Amino acid sequence: xxxxxxxxxxxxxxxxxxxxxxxxxxxxxxxxxxxxxxxxxxxxxxxxxxxxxxxxxxxxxxxxxxxxxxxxxxxxxxxxxxxxxxxxxx
Numbered sequence: 458x459x460x461x462x463x464x465x466x467x468x469x470x471x472x473x474x475x476x477x478x479x480x481x482x483x484x485x486x487x488x489x490x491x492x493x494x495x496x497x498x499x500x501x502x503x504x505x506x507x508x509x510x511x512x513x514x515x516x517x518x519x520x521x522x523x524x525x526x527x528x529x530x531x532x533x534x535x536x537x538x539x540x541x542x543x544x545x546x547x
Contacts, residue, residue: 472530479534480511483541490515496529511537 477492486492491514499508507528513521523540525532 476532479537480541483538494529499526
């Protein structure tokens with residue numbers, strides 16, 4: 458059985474998977490910790506029209522969230538490093 462997205466629903470891009478892997482590596486996360494990366498429309502004045510939200514959701518403990526005001530496809534692992542390591546989960 459092939460898994461294919463429903464019409465109008467896109468699979469995550471390879472770049473989003475790479476960013477999730479980078480978040481896991483930078484923060485040393487275990488497999489039980491969920492990492493979600495979402496690209497959202499940003500209606501805030503003075504910011505690009507798309508923002509990227511990175512969330513780390515451990516099974517136990519506090520969830521963490523970072524917002525980067527640029528499209529996900531433009532974010533590199535290097536750009537993730539500073540915000541994630543500045544306020545990293547323990």
